[in-house]
Amino acid sequence: MYDPASAIKGKQAVFEAHPEHAAVKALTDLATDAKYDRGELTITVARENIIAATKAVQQAGYNFFEDVTAVDWYPSEPRFQISYSILSHKLKQRIRLVVRLDGDGPSLDSITSVWPSANFYEREVFDLFGVHFGGHPNLRRIMMPEDWKGHPLRKDYPVEGYR
Amino acid sequence: MTPPVEELDGVAPVNAVNPGIDDLIANSARNRQNPPPSDQTMIINMGPQHPSTHGVLRLVIEVDGETIVGLAPDIGYLHTGIEKTCEAKFYQQVVPMTDRIDYLCPMTNNLAYALAVEKLLGLEIPERAQYLRVLFNELTRIQSHLVWLGTHAMDIGALTVFLYCFREREDLLRIFEAVAGQRMMTSYVRVGGLSVEPPRDIYAKIRTFLKNFPAHVEEYEGLLQTNPIWMNRLKGVGHLSAADAIALGVTGPPLRASGVDFDVRRDMPYSGYEKFQFNVPVSDVGDVWARYIVRMQEFRESVKICLQALDGLPEGPIVADAPKIILPNREQMKTQMESLIHHFKIVTEGFGVPAGEATSSVEAPHGMMNYYVVSDGTAKPYRVHMRNPGFATLQALETMCKGRLLADVVAVIGSIDIVLGEIDR
Numbered sequence: 001m002y003d004p005a006s007a008i009k010g011k012q013a014v015f016e017a018h019p020e021h022a023a024v025k026a027l028t029d030l031a032t033d034a035k036y037d038r039g040e041l042t043i044t045v046a047r048e049n050i051i052a053a054t055k056a057v058q059q060a061g062y063n064f065f066e067d068v069t070a071v072d073w074y075p076s077e078p079r080f081q082i083s084y085s086i087l088s089h090k091l092k093q094r095i096r097l098v099v100r101l102d103g104d105g106p107s108l109d110s111i112t113s114v115w116p117s118a119n120f121y122e123r124e125v126f127d128l129f130g131v132h133f134g135g136h137p138n139l140r141r142i143m144m145p146e147d148w149k150g151h152p153l154r155k156d157y158p159v160e161g162y163r
Numbered sequence: 164m165t166p167p168v169e170e171l172d173g174v175a176p177v178n179a180v181n182p183g184i185d186d187l188i189a190n191s192a193r194n195r196q197n198p199p200p201s202d203q204t205m206i207i208n209m210g211p212q213h214p215s216t217h218g219v220l221r222l223v224i225e226v227d228g229e230t231i232v233g234l235a236p237d238i239g240y241l242h243t244g245i246e247k248t249c250e251a252k253f254y255q256q257v258v259p260m261t262d263r264i265d266y267l268c269p270m271t272n273n274l275a276y277a278l279a280v281e282k283l284l285g286l287e288i289p290e291r292a293q294y295l296r297v298l299f300n301e302l303t304r305i306q307s308h309l310v311w312l313g314t315h316a317m318d319i320g321a322l323t324v325f326l327y328c329f330r331e332r333e334d335l336l337r338i339f340e341a342v343a344g345q346r347m348m349t350s351y352v353r354v355g356g357l358s359v360e361p362p363r364d365i366y367a368k369i370r371t372f373l374k375n376f377p378a379h380v381e382e383y384e385g386l387l388q389t390n391p392i393w394m395n396r397l398k399g400v401g402h403l404s405a406a407d408a409i410a411l412g413v414t415g416p417p418l419r420a421s422g423v424d425f426d427v428r429r430d431m432p433y434s435g436y437e438k439f440q441f442n443v444p445v446s447d448v449g450d451v452w453a454r455y456i457v458r459m460q461e462f463r464e465s466v467k468i469c470l471q472a473l474d475g476l477p478e479g480p481i482v483a484d485a486p487k488i489i490l491p492n493r494e495q496m497k498t499q500m501e502s503l504i505h506h507f508k509i510v511t512e513g514f515g516v517p518a519g520e521a522t523s524s525v526e527a528p529h530g531m532m533n534y535y536v537v538s539d540g541t542a543k544p545y546r547v548h549m550r551n552p553g554f555a556t557l558q559a560l561e562t563m564c565k566g567r568l569l570a571d572v573v574a575v576i577g578s579i580d581i582v583l584g585e586i587d588r
Contacts, residue, residue: 001485002285002517038282038521064409067550071520071537085522085533085550089409089425094522117412120558128246138186143242143587152247159251 007037014041022088023095026060027053033098042096047108050099054084054114062088062095065115068122070129074155079103080131084111107132110139128153186235188223204232209572211240217314217576218583222560229568234561238554241587249547253513254280254354255490257547261534262348264549265585267307270299270339271527273352276547278433278523279534280354283516284488291479292356293435298472299342299351300434300525301465302369305376306335307528307580308458308465312383315455315577319396324386331379334372341365355489356482366473373466373473380462387455397452401563401575404449411562412555415530416461417579420454422447427526434525438475439468451578458580488514513542529553529580551585 008014014034018024023041024034030053033044045053054065066085073079078100087094099108110133111118122133123142130151133139141148150157188206204227211219219240225233245264249257261276262269274296281288288296313328336346342361343351351358387393403413408421418425426443428436444460446453482489490509491502508514518540524533530552537546556579563575 002283002519004517007519037519038285040520040522042520065412066531066533067412067535067548067555069535069546069548069550071546083520083535085535089423089430092430094524096520096522115412116410117555117558120554140185141239143239145239152244157247159247 002038007035009035009037022060022091023057023062026056030056040094040096042098044098044100047099047101050084050097051109051111051114053097054086054111057086057095057097058114061091062086064089065111065117066094068111068118068125070125070131070153072129072153072155074103077102080106080129082108082125082131101131105132106130107134109134110136112136127151130154203227207569211237217581220557220576220581220583220586222572224564224569224572226569229570231564231567231569231572234564234572236557236560238557238583238586241583243588245588246547246549249544251543253542254516254544255509255513257544258353259348259350261549262350263584264588265527265529265532265551265553265582266347267310267582268303268528269347269349270296270303270351271525271532272549273350274300274434275523275525275527275532275534275549276536277352277354278525279521279536280516280544281483282521282523283519283536283538284354284485285517286355286483286485286488288356288434288483289480290435290477292481292483294472294476295357295361295481296352296434297436297439298369298469298476299339301468301472302335302338304465304528305462305469306332306339308462309335311458311528311577311580315574315580316387316393318573318577319393321387321390321393324383327379327383327386331372331376338365338368338372341368353482353489355485356480360481366476369469370473373469376466377463380459384459394452396571396574397450397455397578399450399452400567400571401451401578402449403559403563405447407562408449408559411559413530413559413579414552414555415526415528416457417454417556417559418530419443419445420457421449427524427531431524433523439471441468451574454578515540515542516544527552529582529585530556549585549588551588553579553581553583553586557581557586 008017011031011034014036015024027043030045030049031043032046035042064087066087068084071081080101082099084097110122122136125131126139127141127143128151204225207224207226209224210221221237223235224231245260249260258273261272264272309328309332313325316324339349340346342365343349403421405422408418424445429443441464444457446457486505491506495502496506516538518538520537522533522535532552533550535548536544539545564572
C-alpha cells in the first residue's frame with residue numbers, strides 16, 4: 001500500500017535526492033517547487049517562465065510533449081493547476097511541469113512555439129476550464145459548441161442541471 | 164457565406180500549423196476577392212456524416228482544383244463530458260465509463276485507468292492477473308487492428324477484406340463475451356485485478372484462434388499486398404517525417420512508421436510486459452503504406468505475446484490482497500461477516516484513495532494512452548484526464564494531406580486509425 005511518507009516534497013529535498021535527473025539539472029534555476037511521489041517527478045515553475053522551462057527540458061532530452069491539462073482546486077487559491085506531461089523517448093521517462101494560476105482571469109503563455117502539438121490540448125483547456133493561452137494561433141472552443149456559456153470542467157459548474 | 168472584404172482586413176492570413184476553420188474560410192474568401200496569380204481556391208466540407216471519417220469527424224478542406232492547400236478538423240460532435248462525469252462517480256464506477264471512450268479497445272482503457280488508480284493506492288497486482296491483462300490487451304489490439312484493416316480497405320474500395328476481418332473479429336468478441344460477459348463494453352480489468360476468473364475452457368478457444376490467425380493475416384495480405392490499386396493508393400501518400408511526427412504529438416503505429424522506435428510496452432513496461440519477448444515493427448518510410456505494413460506486423464507480434472502469456476500463465480489469485488478495496492467473491496460474502504461488511508462499505512461508500520496525482524501510460528492499439536488521475540483523498544476521483552492517441556494524431560492530418568489530392572484524405576484518415584469516441588470523450 002502507498003506510504004505517504006515515501007513522497008519527497010519541496011524543491012530542496014527533491015533536488016538533493018535526485019541530482020542526476022536530467023530535468024532536475026535543466027530546471028535548477030526555474031523551479032519554484034518540486035515533488036517526487038510514486039516514482040513521478042513534478043516540478044512547479046512560475047507562470048511567466050513556462051516557455052523558458054519547456055525549452056530547457058526540451059534541450060535536456062525531453063523531446064515529446066504528451067499533453068497539458070488543468071485541475072481546478074476551487075475554492076482554494078491559486079485555483080488552477082496546469083499540468084504539462086512531457087516524455088523523453090531516449091531517457092524513457094516522463095516529467096510533469098506544473099503552473100499554478102489564480103482564479104481571477106487565469107492566463108499564461110502558449111507553448112505552441114515550442115511544441116506545435118500543444119495546439120489542440122491548449123484549446124481543450126481553454127474550452128473546458130476557461131484558461132487563456134497568450135500567443136496561441138487559434139484559441140477557440142474545441143469540444144463544446146462555439147456559443148456555449150461557461151466552462152464545464154470547472155468545479156463550480158454542476159454535473160447536471162445547467163442551462 | 165462569404166464575409167465582405169472590409170471585415171477580413173483584421174484577420175491574419177493562414178500561416179500557422181492547424182489553422183482554425185474560420186481562418187481557413189476567411190483566407191479563401193480573401194483569395195477569391197483578391198485572386199492570387201494561381202487559381203482561386205474553394206472550401207469543401209467533409210463530414211461529420213461522411214462514411215470514411217470513422218464516426219463524426221468534420222473536415223473543412225480548402226482545395227485548389229483537386230489539390231489540398233488547407234485542412235482544418237472540427238471535432239466535438241461526440242463530446243459527452245466523460246471527464247466531468249468521472250468526477251461524480253466512485254473510483255470503481257469509473258471503469259465502465261472508460262470502456263466507452265475508445266470503444267474499439269475497452270480492455271486497454273480499463274487497464275490504463277486501473278494502473279493509474281493502483282499507482283495512487285500503491286497496490287501490488289498478482290502475477291496471474293498481470294498475465295491475463297497482457298493476454299486480453301493483445302487480443303484487444305488484434306481486434307482493434309482488424310476493424311482498422313477492414314474499414315481502411317473498405318474506404319479505399321476493397322470491400323472483401325472488411326468481411327474477412329469481421330469474421331475473425333467475431334471470434335474474438337465471442338471470447339470477450341465468455342470472459343467478461345460483454346462483447347464490447349467489457350469492464351473486465353478492475354482496480355486491483357480482474358473482475359472474474361476466465362472460464363476454464365476459454366484457453367483452448369484462444370489457442371485455436373491464435374493457431375489459425377497467422378494464416379488469416381496471410382489471407383488479408385494475399386488480398387491486398389500485391390493488389391496494384393491498393394499499392395497505388397497507399398504508397399507515397401500522406402508522408403510524415405519523424406521530426407513532424409514528434410512535433411505534432413503522433414504516437415503508436417504512425418509514429419513507428421515514421422521511423423521513431425518507441426513502444427511503451429518495451430521501453431516503459433507496465434503490467435509485466437518486461438517478461439515478454441517481442442519485436443517492435445518500425446519503418447522509416449512514413450507514408451500510408453508504411454503504417455499498413457507496421458500494423459500488419461503488429462498482428463504477428465501480438466500473436467507471439469498472447470502465446471507467451473498462455474504458456475507462462477501462473478496459478479494464483481486474480482485480485483490483489485486488499486479487502487477494503489476489492490469486492491469479495493460471492494462465496495466469501497455470503498459466509499463471512501467481515502467480507503459482507505467490506506462488500507457493503509465498498510458498494511455504498513466506495514474506497515478512499517490517498518491524495519496525490521498519478522499518470523499511467525499504456526500502448527493502446529492506436530498509440531500511447533495516458534490516464535492522469537488526481538485524488539484529494541476521498542472515494543471519488545478529483546480529476547480524471549485521458550490523453551488519447553487520436554486527439555494528437557489528428558493534428559498531423561493537415562501536414563500529411565497538404566499538397567495531395569482530395570481522394571488521398573480518405574486513405575490518410577484510414578491510416579491514422581482514429582476513433583472519435585476517444586477524441587471527443
